Every structure is written in C-alpha cells, then in structure tokens.
Amino acid sequence: MFALAPASSERAVVRFADKTVVVTGAGGFIGSALVEHLVGVGARVRAMLRYTSRAERGCLSYVPESVMREVDITFGDVRDIDAMREIITGADLIFHLSALVGIPYSYEHPQEVIDTNILGTANVLLVAKELGTLERVVLTSTSEVYGSALYTPIDEQHPLQAQSPYSATKIASDALGISFNRSFGMPITIVRPFNAYGPRQSARAVIPTIISQALTDRKLKLGAIDTIRDFTYVEDTARGFVEVASSEAALGEVVNLGSGVETSIRDVIEQVAKIVGHDLEIIVEDRRVRPDKSEVSRLHAESSKALQLAGWRAEVSLEEGLRRTTNWIEAHLDAYRTQDYAV
Numbered sequence: 001m002f003a004l005a006p007a008s009s010e011r012a013v014v015r016f017a018d019k020t021v022v023v024t025g026a027g028g029f030i031g032s033a034l035v036e037h038l039v040g041v042g043a044r045v046r047a048m049l050r051y052t053s054r055a056e057r058g059c060l061s062y063v064p065e066s067v068m069r070e071v072d073i074t075f076g077d078v079r080d081i082d083a084m085r086e087i088i089t090g091a092d093l094i095f096h097l098s099a100l101v102g103i104p105y106s107y108e109h110p111q112e113v114i115d116t117n118i119l120g121t122a123n124v125l126l127v128a129k130e131l132g133t134l135e136r137v138v139l140t141s142t143s144e145v146y147g148s149a150l151y152t153p154i155d156e157q158h159p160l161q162a163q164s165p166y167s168a169t170k171i172a173s174d175a176l177g178i179s180f181n182r183s184f185g186m187p188i189t190i191v192r193p194f195n196a197y198g199p200r201q202s203a204r205a206v207i208p209t210i211i212s213q214a215l216t217d218r219k220l221k222l223g224a225i226d227t228i229r230d231f232t233y234v235e236d237t238a239r240g241f242v243e244v245a246s247s248e249a250a251l252g253e254v255v256n257l258g259s260g261v262e263t264s265i266r267d268v269i270e271q272v273a274k275i276v277g278h279d280l281e282i283i284v285e286d287r288r289v290r291p292d293k294s295e296v297s298r299l300h301a302e303s304s305k306a307l308q309l310a311g312w313r314a315e316v317s318l319e320e321g322l323r324r325t326t327n328w329i330e331a332h333l334d335a336y337r338t339q340d341y342a343v
Contacts, residue, residue: 014135014246017042020091024048024078024124025098026071027058029201030140030193033238034095036063039070041242048087048098051075059200062332078120084127093136095241096124099170102204103144103290104343106166117169118176125180125188134187138245139177141192142170143230143258143299152262153302156192156254163294174254181252189250191241194258194301198234198321199328203342206265207231207322211329212336214272219281221341223288225265228298230258233316233324240312247310258301259314271319275326288341 021038025031026047038045049057055075060068076083078098088094099117100106106113121139128134146154147161162168174190181188197207206222206229213220240257244250273280289295306312316324329336 014248016242016246018044019093019135020044020046022046022048022087022091022094024094024096024120025140026073027056027060028097028101029059030196030234030237031097032059032063032200033198033234034097034241035060035071036067037235037238037242039067044072045070046072046074046087046091048074048076048078050077050098062200078123079115081123081127084123085130088124088127088134089131091134093138093245094124094128094134095138095140095245096121097140099140101142101166102343103164103166103294106164106169107291107294108343110165113165114169117166118172121173121176125176125186129180129184129186136245137177137186137188138241139173139188139190141174141190141254142167143192143194143256143301144296145171145174145192146299148295148297149300152298152300153260154256154300155302156256156305163296164290178254187251189244189252190254191244192254192256193237193240194230194232194256194299196234196237197231198325201234201325203336203338203340207268207325208329208336209342210269210272211322211326212333212338214276214280215326215330215333216338218278219283220269221283221285221288222265223284223290224295225269225282225284227295228262228264228300230261230299230301231263231268231318231321232257232259232314233321236314236316240306240310243310243312244306249309253305253309255306255309256301256303257306257312257314258303259318260301260303261318262298262300263318268322271322272326275323285341
C-alpha cells in the first residue's frame with residue numbers, strides 16, 4: 001500500500017537519475033519538453049504516443065536525435081487500460097499529460113474530449129493503484145479550471161469554474177486524483193500550469209498563431225485580444241514538473257506553475273511586432289471568438305507554493321521567450337498553415 005511522506009520544513013528531494021519514468025502525451029508541446037528535460041537529468045524515459053499509421057512522433061520529431069536515442073517510445077491510447085498497464089508496469093514514476101486540449105475542439109466534439117481526458121486519467125490511476133509500486137503519479141491540470149479570475153493572483157484555493165467542456169474534464173480529472181490520494185494514500189501530485197508557450201507549439205495556441213502570421217503577413221486574424229494571460233516559457237514549465245515531482249512536500253498537493261506576470265494578447269502583439277520589425281493590423285474573426293460565457297477573461301498565477309515546496313520559479317522573461325519562439329517558428333514555418341484557423 002502507498003504511504004504519503006510527512007511534509008517537513010526542509011525539502012526532501014527525489015533524484016531522477018536511473019529512474020524509469022513514463023510520460024503520457026509525450027508527443028505534445030509540453031510533453032516533448034518534459035521528455036527532453038527528463039533525459040537531461042538522467043531518467044530512463046518511456047514516452048507514450050497515440051498510435052497513427054504513420055507512427056508519428058508529434059513534437060518529439062523536433063527533439064535532437066541524441067536525446068531520442070535515450071527514449072523508449074510506445075504507441076497506444078490512454079483510453080485502453082491494458083495499454084496503460086503494459087507501459088506503467090516496472091516504472092518508478094509517471095507524468096500524465098495525455099489529453100485533448102483544444103478548447104474550440106471541445107465545443108465541437110465534447111464526447112471525445114470527455115472520454116480521453118477523464119477515462120484516460122481514470123485508467124492511469126486504476127493501474128497505479130493496482131500495481132502499488134509507483135513512487136509518484138503526477139497529473140497535469142490547467143489554469144483553465146479556474147475560469148475567469150474572481151481574484152488575483154490566482155492561488156490553488158481559487159474556486160474552480162468550468163467555462164468549457166475541456167475545463168470541465170480537467171476539473172473532473174483533478175478530482176479523481178485528489179480522491180485517490182485521500183482514499184488510498186497514493187503518491188499523487190497535481191501540477192497546474194498556466195499558459196505555456198515556446199518552440200514547437202502549434203497554431204492552436206495564440207502566441208504561435210500571432211508569430212506565424214506576423215512572419216508572413218502584416219495582418220493578424222485573431223479572436224479576443226483584450227484577454228489577460230500568465231504566459232510561462234515551456235522550458236520553465238517542464239523544469240517545474242520535475243522539480244515539483246522531486247519534492248516529498250508536494251505529495252497530495254495541487255501546485256500552480258506560472259510566471260506571476262499578467263499580459264494581454266494585445267501586449268503580446270505589440271512585442272511580436274517589435275521582434276519582426278513591422279506594424280501589425282488586427283482583424284477579429286467571429287469564428288475565432290469563443291462564446292461569451294466560455295471565454296476566460298483573466299488568468300494571473302500565484303505560484304509561491306511551487307517556490308515553497310519545490311524551489312521553483314519561472315526564469316525566462318516574456319521578451320526573451322517570444323524572441324526564442326519567433327526564431328524557432330521562422331525556421332519551421334513549413335509546419336504552420338498561417339491562413340487556416342487551427343481548432
């Protein structure tokens with residue numbers, strides 16, 4: 001049976017060297033950055049990708065081959081409990097990132113999002129409970145669970161507000177994780193990242209949408225531009241996952257990972273215009289605007305808990321992060337269909 005270690009004033013740390021670590025959703029934006037970071041700290045990584053007939057690696061295709069030689073890739077689906085049992089057996093830790101994360105997509109196909117995000121998390125937890133050998137189960141939440149801020153900065157005690165089918169599935173997944181920790185003493189931590197951005201991110205997200213269009217045109221087709229977000233560079237986010245997972249004091253906790261800096265989409269556009277060296281005209285397209293009650297108007301992270309429990313804080317400024325992201329997208333423009341709306 002699992003047992004939670006008591007919290008202490010000094011942070012006890014789990015070392016990842018020689019640990020076998022499963023990452024679900026490893027082909028995703030954050031997942032690929034996490035895989036790369038884990039290899040860098042000496043972990044043996046099992047990367048789980050959703051099967052396609054082309055055996056596509058997603059964002060892992062952009063990870064250096066010297067890193068990928070150290071990664072064991074398995075194809076499967078988190079909705080298949082037998083597949084989850086196979087990949088988790090013999091592992092020391094699991095980072096569960098696999099999810100359908102597109103909010104507009106969750107309007108169009110809520111059933112698929114419900115099945116993948118909730119059942120997938122349930123399968124991870126059920127297999128972990130059955131095996132009883134994992135040192136850590138790290139579940140990935142999202143700042144979207146908070147909805148539009150009722151107060152700022154948003155700490156982990158902020159009420160949860162389901163403003164999209166996607167956010168509802170993540171609230172449900174978080175509740176499952178908390179219940180398994182409390183009911184069965186499972187070593188679960190929930191990491192709640194705010195608005196990660198950076199190289200490899202698809203145009204489903206707003207920053208690569210702005211940058212990819214700005215590199216090819218002077219007109220930007222966007223949705224809401226006065227919403228406020230807490231943007232965190234993806235390498236900081238990946239490091240945060242590992243540092244929080246390393247902390248005994250974070251067991252049984254929900255932990256925000258955010259920069260603590262508020263930025264409007266309009267401000268991002270102004271910074272990107274400076275980087276690309278020309279003015280940008282904004283065209284608001286109705287199809288890109290979310291329903292009024294679904295749009296999250298403001299997110300601003302309170303991440304002192306991550307600092308207290310795991311010694312983590314964001315380090316890369318938005319200016320530097322946007323510059324790195326712009327350089328990467330410019331070198332990989334063939335990966336972006338700049339005139340299409342990516343749901």
